[in-house]
Amino acid sequence: MRSANRRIRQACLASRTDAASARPSKLSVILSSVSDPGYHTRQEIQSELDWMKALSESGIKVPIPLIGLNEVALQNVKLAPEFGERFVVAFEWINGEEPNGEHLLKNFERLGSITASLHAHAKSWAKPDSFQRMTWDHETMVGSNSHWGNWKEAPFLTPDGIHIIHEAMSSVRWSMEAYGKSETRYGLIHSDLRLANLLLEGEETKLIDFDDCGFSWYMHDLASAVSFVEDHEDLPVWIDRWLTGYRSVAELTPEDISIIPALVMQRRIQLLSWFSSHADTMLAHQLGEVWVKNTVSLAAEYLSGRYLQNL
Known part of the structure; x- marks a missing residue:
């Protein structure tokens, strides 16, 4: 179960290409996932992505990670000093509404x-x-x-x-x-x-x-x-x-x-x-x-x- 400190998920507008996205420079809506230090290792997060990729290929609808210019989805990003370095994955926006x-x-x-x-x-x-x-x-x-x-x-x-x-x-x-x-x-x-x-x-x-x-x-x-x-x-x-x-x-x-x-x-x-x-x-x-x-x-x-x- 997420907490505000452990995993930050936010919608953002990406208007340029950077290390987290290999898409051409254009306006697009993505979802970014920022890990909390110590909760998962890099390999554990990569394994999460591996399963999601396999699920998507089987026809189960899940968010699709964007591949960076460095040809990987999982990035190391330095944030503000109080947050330090985090693992970050950018996902394609997935449409739908939460059940009410x-x-x-x-x-x-x-x-x-x-x-x-x-x-x-x-x-x-x-x-x-x-x-x-x-x-x-x-x-x-x-x-x-x-x-x-x-x-x-x-x-x-x-x-x-x-x-x-x-x-x-x-x-x-x-x-x-x-x-x-x-x-x-x-x-x-x-x-x-x-x-x-x-x-x-x-x-x-x-x-x-x-x-x-x-x-x-x-x-x-x-x-x-x-x-x-x-x-x-x-x-x-x-x-x-x-x-x-x-x-x-x-x-x-x-x-x-x-x-x-x-x-x-x-x-x-x-x-x-x-x-x-x-x-x-x-x-x-x-x-x-x-x-x-x-x-x-x-x-x-x-x-x-x-x-x-x-x-």
Whole structure:
């Protein structure tokens, strides 16, 4: 999941050719992606671009990187002193609109369908030997040294709340270990495939923001799809429509369904980890103390066995 500091995406007007664009000198609209220092290595970003290129060639609509005059898409750019040197990629503008709440059920179905297509590609694609992306397993999502921070350090957590969440994560860990990491269940995923990262143009669905793509459980993409709304009363309906869309493309086993509550709970605590390290962001302020308290309540409900029990 992006943060304002970790990844800056902005539309800009390019009126000349420079190292980041091999296009002739003319007015064009592009999208620039600026990395945050330390989050990804150069090879990890290049691997992200490699997958996006392969997806585009397979017919899945994603942004297309522009090749520089130096014949590479990934550039090193020196910014203002306070920002230092960053990796930058310029993409061709991709048309479409973010889904709104007007056709929510249909959009969740579309999200499930495109996610299944993405997984099918990931399972069949021969990755380059140099391919490197981060791993999103239980430890790197919610462990004490997770990629996004330590959830126990999140604001507004009480000792009782920490204990309840710890017990819930112990149960989730056991469930994930039992589910396993076979090739049919674990591989390369988008890892932040929410409605906010879709662009719709007519009946065409396009995917954006592969910044967090990496190796994890395929069904984690479902947990990501319901980020921040894990306690919404309509969550079971949204999940059902996502599953309907997914099954229109690929099969799911009973074990894939039964692991959903654990995955969604794990994602919620992964977001709490993000909250702990981004407490000064606008989104964290919007979520606030109520969201943290609701997270503890969800963990208690999960421990009771009632959370998403009717899937």
